[in-house]
Amino acid sequence: MSPSQKTVTAAVIVIGNEILSGRTQDKNVAHIAVTLNEVGVRLSEVRVVPDIEAEIVDAVNTLRAKFDYVFTTGGIGPTHDDITAECVAKAFGQKLIQNPEATRRLMEHYEHSEMELNAARMRMANTPEHATLIDNPISTAPGFQVENVFVMAGVPSIMRAMLDGVKGGLVGGVPVLSRTVLCNLGEGMVAGGLGEIQERYPEVDIGSYPQYARGEFRVSLVMRGTDAAELDACADEVRAMVTGLGGTPKDLDEDEA
Amino acid sequence: MSPSQKTVTAAVIVIGNEILSGRTQDKNVAHIAVTLNEVGVRLSEVRVVPDIEAEIVDAVNTLRAKFDYVFTTGGIGPTHDDITAECVAKAFGQKLIQNPEATRRLMEHYEHSEMELNAARMRMANTPEHATLIDNPISTAPGFQVENVFVMAGVPSIMRAMLDGVKGGLVGGVPVLSRTVLCNLGEGMVAGGLGEIQERYPEVDIGSYPQYARGEFRVSLVMRGTDAAELDACADEVRAMVTGLGGTPKDLDEDEA
Numbered sequence: 393m394s395p396s397q398k399t400v401t402a403a404v405i406v407i408g409n410e411i412l413s414g415r416t417q418d419k420n421v422a423h424i425a426v427t428l429n430e431v432g433v434r435l436s437e438v439r440v441v442p443d444i445e446a447e448i449v450d451a452v453n454t455l456r457a458k459f460d461y462v463f464t465t466g467g468i469g470p471t472h473d474d475i476t477a478e479c480v481a482k483a484f485g486q487k488l489i490q491n492p493e494a495t496r497r498l499m500e501h502y503e504h505s506e507m508e509l510n511a512a513r514m515r516m517a518n519t520p521e522h523a524t525l526i527d528n529p530i531s532t533a534p535g536f537q538v539e540n541v542f543v544m545a546g547v548p549s550i551m552r553a554m555l556d557g558v559k560g561g562l563v564g565g566v567p568v569l570s571r572t573v574l575c576n577l578g579e580g581m582v583a584g585g586l587g588e589i590q591e592r593y594p595e596v597d598i599g600s601y602p603q604y605a606r607g608e609f610r611v612s613l614v615m616r617g618t619d620a621a622e623l624d625a626c627a628d629e630v631r632a633m634v635t636g637l638g639g640t641p642k643d644l645d646e647d648e649a
Numbered sequence: 650m651s652p653s654q655k656t657v658t659a660a661v662i663v664i665g666n667e668i669l670s671g672r673t674q675d676k677n678v679a680h681i682a683v684t685l686n687e688v689g690v691r692l693s694e695v696r697v698v699p700d701i702e703a704e705i706v707d708a709v710n711t712l713r714a715k716f717d718y719v720f721t722t723g724g725i726g727p728t729h730d731d732i733t734a735e736c737v738a739k740a741f742g743q744k745l746i747q748n749p750e751a752t753r754r755l756m757e758h759y760e761h762s763e764m765e766l767n768a769a770r771m772r773m774a775n776t777p778e779h780a781t782l783i784d785n786p787i788s789t790a791p792g793f794q795v796e797n798v799f800v801m802a803g804v805p806s807i808m809r810a811m812l813d814g815v816k817g818g819l820v821g822g823v824p825v826l827s828r829t830v831l832c833n834l835g836e837g838m839v840a841g842g843l844g845e846i847q848e849r850y851p852e853v854d855i856g857s858y859p860q861y862a863r864g865e866f867r868v869s870l871v872m873r874g875t876d877a878a879e880l881d882a883c884a885d886e887v888r889a890m891v892t893g894l895g896g897t898p899k900d901l902d903e904d905e906a
Contacts, residue, residue, distance in 0.1 A: 410858050412692045413827070414682030415871065418675070421697070425671030435669045437704070440678070440695035443856070447694070470837040471857035472844040512840030531861065547861050570670070580727040583769030587729040599700070600728035601667050604788065604804050614672065 400565035402461040432564025448479035466546030470512040481520035501532035571627040572644035657822035659718040689821025705736035723803030727769040738777035758789035828884040829901035
């Protein structure tokens, strides 16, 4: 679809006790952020919530009102702790139904497998009554979309496949571009000059990200914005500042953010 | 301090555009979750918010009212995009001051370094007026605590050192223990039996976490609770169920969550 001229925003809701217990390291948020950025959608908030109905319903309703798109990950499998479909139905005030097309896909899939389509697996066909399915090319059980909320699996490979399927349908704004200058100076040394450059480029969002390794500080100076020429000019000033302070600037991949 | 008998909860606020852009993979949440769990505090929500004052203030005020403890990471460095101290002061309705003890530590540190304590670095001494400092054994610039909110650095090595310093002072509840049984069956196969076991052990929080690799599904069945004997009995039932279905259960490290 053709890009909107406004900033288009999104939130992610990570549903899962396993992230909150520290048992599992989330690997989905960064991938979703980068993918959305490619289509001109800016990830603006992430919430990680436990497998508790009231918490999930509240997060869905708060964030779907606040942002253009909401993506959820996790909680759509066959076990008792998979309650995302029920929660999203409740958030929208819709009935939870056994979706006919999802049922058809599951029956076809299990017919050709050695596995049985038991009652637990059949739960994966449940969706809110006015949901559209999101294809799952890996393990069949679909995600679904209700209005601006996209419900996806938590398993990273499946989530990625689902997101690939829906991203073409998102109406993005102007893509956000970035320039990154890495330098071998402490953050405190570049801070003054960086603040001055930020004042001269109010449309560019300049971030400073220190790293600390082997007893030395380095800092990545990241410029993000929608105007490539302005970003290039800003990056030139940042490089000149670093050199002027006796440092060595190094360009990282452009547009990688 | 002696443990409370109630469930003690915490939230984490990750402050940083770099996580939302996908540029940086968060490495702090899982570490905080595990560390809190060791002292009987249950991480119950995470929010990732951008470097925007209104968003940070709102997250701090919402979450400090909702949970026993709040931990923030990021935004306490010397650059223009480091606005956490100002935001926390505003959230508590406190003045932002140049903290005398933080100033003393920074002056002492920079006196013995080749670096200059310039105006940008001096910003790292700013705290809300009624803050208590959190030691930074790595790079001196302290974090701080205001009531139940702990403000820490975003750089993982520094964040970990700060958390190590404060965790002994947290009043935890009963520690949450866990048992994990990994099995070579699909989630849909164990779902029915697992739901029945969950009904028999309402005090145990049973989670099912599928993995998908090399075309095969496996599933980790994680039991969390505060009663070790009950967890052991529950884990025995889970193992027996897996064996009964023709699978092979494998115990993972206990209490690792």
